[in-house]
Amino acid sequence: MKLEDYFNFLAPNDIRLKGTRVGIETIFYDFIYRSKTPEEIFQTYSSLTLEQVYATILYYLHNQESVNQYIADWLEWSRKMEEEQRQNPSPVVQKLIKIKAKLGNVSRGDSRITPTFLP
Structure with a gap:
């Protein structure tokens, strides 16, 4: 099985774990910014398998430059949406x-x- 087989590439800014609605940014954020272990992430999201969590982290390690940009774009979009909701x-x-x-x-x-x- 190829690493990419774990994911649905819906759009350049929307990659989800196959069989779930969980975006890879969810795992990345917990792993990178919250320093959670794969096991802790697995325990948090009942729709994921431990294998999916490890595959997502491995995807990050293999594609750090593009994933870092993906996360930066996601964080910026999140900030804009939060501000828009606050104002309206x-x-x-x-x-x-x-x-x-x-x-x-x-x-x-x-x-x-x-x-x-x-x-």
């Missing part, structure tokens, strides 16, 4: 923010505000 929260998030603000006022003793959970 969904209606559900907006409602939760309002509820949190009301509850905060109630806990500070503001008797003028009654928390309303139902529309």
Whole structure:
């Protein structure tokens, strides 16, 4: 079996472990930035086999330059999406923010505000 056989190359910026929805960046991030062992990563993601985790790490070791760029692109995209969501929260998030603000006022003793959970 070739190493690439462990992965679905859906797009240049979307590589997933075959038979799962887990992107390789998930494994890379835990391995590189969180210093988790393959066994710890395996225990975290129940849809993966230990063999898949090791194959992903081996893929990283064989393709460090391109994988480092892949991770950098993914981290930048994640940062942009987080900022976009912060600036333009969904209606559900907006409602939760309002509820949190009301509850905060109630806990500070503001008797003028009654928390309303139902529309």
